[in-house]
Amino acid sequence: MPIYSHSQLSVYEQCPLKYKLHYRDKIERDTEGVEAFLGNMVHETLRKCYDDARLTRVISLPELLSFYDITWQKSWHDAVVITREDVTREHYQALGKRMIETYYHRYAPFNADITIQTEMRLNFALDKGSRYKMTGFIDRLSRTGDGGYQIHDYKTSAHLPGQENVDHDRQLALYQLGVQRRWPDIKDIKLVWHYLAFDRDLVSSRSDEAIARLTADTTRLIDEIESALEFPPKESSYCDWCEYPDLCPARRHFHVIESLPPNEYLKEPGVVLINRYAELKEQAGTIGEEMDKVKEAIVEYARREGVTAMRGTGSKVRVKFDSRLRFPGKSEAERGGLDDAIVRAGKWMEVSQLDTAALTRIVGEGSWDRKLVEEVMKYGRIEDTSSVYLSKLKEGED
Numbered sequence: 001m002p003i004y005s006h007s008q009l010s011v012y013e014q015c016p017l018k019y020k021l022h023y024r025d026k027i028e029r030d031t032e033g034v035e036a037f038l039g040n041m042v043h044e045t046l047r048k049c050y051d052d053a054r055l056t057r058v059i060s061l062p063e064l065l066s067f068y069d070i071t072w073q074k075s076w077h078d079a080v081v082i083t084r085e086d087v088t089r090e091h092y093q094a095l096g097k098r099m100i101e102t103y104y105h106r107y108a109p110f111n112a113d114i115t116i117q118t119e120m121r122l123n124f125a126l127d128k129g130s131r132y133k134m135t136g137f138i139d140r141l142s143r144t145g146d147g148g149y150q151i152h153d154y155k156t157s158a159h160l161p162g163q164e165n166v167d168h169d170r171q172l173a174l175y176q177l178g179v180q181r182r183w184p185d186i187k188d189i190k191l192v193w194h195y196l197a198f199d200r201d202l203v204s205s206r207s208d209e210a211i212a213r214l215t216a217d218t219t220r221l222i223d224e225i226e227s228a229l230e231f232p233p234k235e236s237s238y239c240d241w242c243e244y245p246d247l248c249p250a251r252r253h254f255h256v257i258e259s260l261p262p263n264e265y266l267k268e269p270g271v272v273l274i275n276r277y278a279e280l281k282e283q284a285g286t287i288g289e290e291m292d293k294v295k296e297a298i299v300e301y302a303r304r305e306g307v308t309a310m311r312g313t314g315s316k317v318r319v320k321f322d323s324r325l326r327f328p329g330k331s332e333a334e335r336g337g338l339d340d341a342i343v344r345a346g347k348w349m350e351v352s353q354l355d356t357a358a359l360t361r362i363v364g365e366g367s368w369d370r371k372l373v374e375e376v377m378k379y380g381r382i383e384d385t386s387s388v389y390l391s392k393l394k395e396g397e398d
């Protein structure tokens, strides 16, 4: 069984295909999102700050910012990707600088606690048999004056989560487990997230029961990943940062089109087909609405004039006026009473039919007994199907 990390598990949850391409197929990409690059630079700078403080050296703010700038310049590479057109590399660099400044003003001279280690690697197992192995890095582990411990995590994201989110966060809770596996006598651990862009810390803790639940959930997730045979793409806002659009059936066409000049773009066969389809669909919608209106007018005319047949120049219509018996549909309120009455009378089999759509769903979910599913599947067959859904491009996709 491979060693898992929190980010590996998160990638699987975000998109199974991305997980497969990255962790199973090990397809390397040299691109790096600017947000991740910025995060790395800020982490390195704060690491320097605490590593110096451990040696009793309190680094000055100008010196720390200069370290940040030099590290930024040295580490910048051509494959750093900036997706927002209106924001430059300099904007991001300045943003990181501001985060360090505010953090410095709040925490200098960095002696509120004792740093045990920065960028501390943790390897630990979720279970006693060491089958489910995990790894991770703690940004900083510290001990406070009252004998408690703190696991610190620096966040450079532009989103400040709510308390409830951090109370359910998996990453630092797993690190708590890792720390307690290494030092079983440590009982009092706080999890601290430093949201640097907001000059805001969020603090949480986990009980033994919460850690036991987390262990069970994580073990289950690893079992799911290990037994997965299919890794479908799962589109979400994470696609904007995905490094595999060229290998993803859900994004490849978008990726190909983006790189074409406008004159070639409009001639690309896929673009031509979609444009034509959208045009026809719009016309069909308008025609459908118009047909309904004309049909209503024909019925109205026939009723008014007392006729059941009418003619045009090359065609004619027949209008049939009728009354028919109708019972409530599945979603109507009175349906339950009707069903009960028929069941009570023992006549259900005379009027009911197998709901094959429900059967397909149940077989797919695997909620029935295996033997029964095998029996049912003797009558089922796999047919290739396809559907085409047309929708408007979202903002940023056009």
Ligand code: SF4
Pocket (backbone or CB within 6 Å): 015, 017, 018, 233, 234, 235, 236, 238, 239, 242, 243, 244, 245, 248, 249, 250, 251
């Ligand atoms: S582009 Fe989106 S759907 Fe495709 S692999 Fe990446 S994250 Fe998954």
